[in-house]
Amino acid sequence: MDQPGSSDQLVPKDIKATALDIVPALKEEAGKLANKSVAGGAEAAQAVGKAAESAAEVLDDALPALAGYVRHAAEHANKFADSLRDKKAEELLGEATTWTRQQPLWTIAGAAMLGFALCRIVRAGAAPAAAAAVASTEAVNDT
Secondary structure, eight states: OTTTOOOOHHHHHHHHHHHHHHHHHHHHHHHHHHHHHHHHHHHHHHHHHHHHHHHHHHHHHHHHHHHHHHHHHHHHHHHHHHOOOOOOHHHHHHHHHHHHHHOHHHHHHHHHHHHHHHHHHHHHHHHHHHHHHHHHHHHHHHH
16 A cells, blocks of 8 residues: 555656656666767877877987887877777776775875866966956956
8 A cells, every 4th residue: 555655656657657668768878978978088098199109209319218108108098098999888887996996095096186186277267267357347447
């Protein structure tokens, strides 16, 4: 028997059935979108690899030791791009979860560094905006 205030009383059965029909389609669309994002990430990693390869070629004559390090970084970026192309978003999420559980200290350190970097970026963007607002206020007051 339905309890007063239960979800069975609040949501009609035909709406519930319709919602249950929609959920698989939504999951499929979300999966497609996530896989599209992974493909974009793979392309970005490939672009970083190509840029590093170009930088290594430029550095070959002037700083050959540094060129070797840059070339090595380019190889890793290209391998990373290839590994992204070969996996679906669900697989990557599973791997990230596993790695996070195995390496909690690195995860916390990375989150702290990312938070610090974002804070710096926001503050750097806020300072010019505040200066522009003060300048426009002063210009209005001068007239």
